[in-house]
Amino acid sequence: MASSLNKPELIVNGKRLDGRDFGELRPLKIEANVLKNAQGSAYLEWGNNRVLAAVYGPKEAMPRHTADSTKAVVKCRYSMAPFSGLGEHGRTGPNRRATEISKVTKEVFENVIFLNEFPGSEIDIFIEILQSDGGTRAAGITAAAVALANAGIKMRDLVYAVSAGRIGEHVVLDVDMIEDNYSDADMPMAISPKSNDVLLLQMDGGLDRDQLKKAMNMVVEAGKTISKVQRDALKAVYENR
């Protein structure tokens, strides 16, 4: 979090800097099946985020010692392009933040993929953040779910993710970069919409129990919109064929 010295006013006349209400999502667009070589893929625009997700597999797990004879292993790489940020040139290659996000993202999809159907194989999920504006791990998971479905990989559910946060006394949905830099809490969640089971939960800042409950409810409510955009993207692949 940046210094409070030059903190901008994040809420003016009950609206956020970009004109949104507290519980309002940024505009979300998803297109499935955008890459020729991948078994499944998706391109997502969410506010100023630009994300590409691709899925390869199931294929023979390599190197062999990573294979599990009882089920498929999921491998996930979340990566940010060096040109994705508004500031300086980012460093290429995995850093500690990306390693952590890759791990928790992998765990989300291990929950929903029928891993037992592909023993000895691996499923690769690649998430490339081409342009970042806050909430990229949620955007990556939302895109990767569409890419997995587009690859025809059997899943229990189509997962979505979004973050909620707090600005002063207000609980807000879908925190963007400038809000994230100066906000009082950020809580990304990934949810399996059929059951509302929580598959990813991270948080930092400060939330009391009422704010936390409000934030979780906001995420679940937003899920209806996000899930519809995901399903429409998959439907469009067949309609346009």
Place this chain on the structure above:
Amino acid sequence: MKTGDFTGAIEIIKSDYIREMIAKGEREDKRGSMDYRKIELKTGIIDHAEGSAQVDMGNTRVLAGAKIVVDEVHSDTPDQGNIVVSAELLPLAAAEYEAGPPSPEAIELARVVDRGIRAGNCIKLEDLFLEEGKAWTVYVDVYVLNYDGNLFDASTLAAMAAIANSRLPAYKDGVADYKERNTPINVNNIVASCTFAKIGDSIVLDPSGVEESAMDARLTIATDGKVVRAMQKGLKGSFTLKEIEELVDAALDKHKELAKHIEEAKR
């Protein structure tokens, strides 16, 4: 950390045994589902560090040391110092741990412990300001010495205790004088984390190593007793929204019990 992916027969049998036990509401060491193992804290055991603490949580042992150095301030935070918490799984702490670059599990541990302490404003970063362009950076390194589950809570407790145990060096002519360390650091807020393991449909606090080998999902909740400061869910299992609310209440309740160890570490 073990992830529950076993191929060894004995491990599978043991993990199944734990799952059956937990389903009946029992634990191998007879604890209640929301009980910690015995926690022991020793402070000031590394004289050369500005602060130090060793935590034993059952058979899990971690050691945290704080070093405090003079640093340039960041251009976007010219009025503040910095605090950096990291954690390392030493190869001597478990047969499964190997030397080499940190695993994703080790990176996750370090980042989650850092997040709770940072988000909780445990030290006011403004208090670390020295003079124009200069401020203290507090480095807290957590060393895992023996693994028997729940590294998140043991590491947060040790890091917090090492901070509370710290004394600032004297600052003269732009450098630190480590021979003169008289000023206790001002602890602004005490953060403690509670880690819960979901095993089948049951949830237990402070999972031991063998319980972690059987767990489906893990939830760490760091609080300052009033508000939640950081959370991290791990592994492939899930939590319901209701479970999360209940565990947040449990973590807020447990804060007092953990915070008294930090009070002991102050000097």
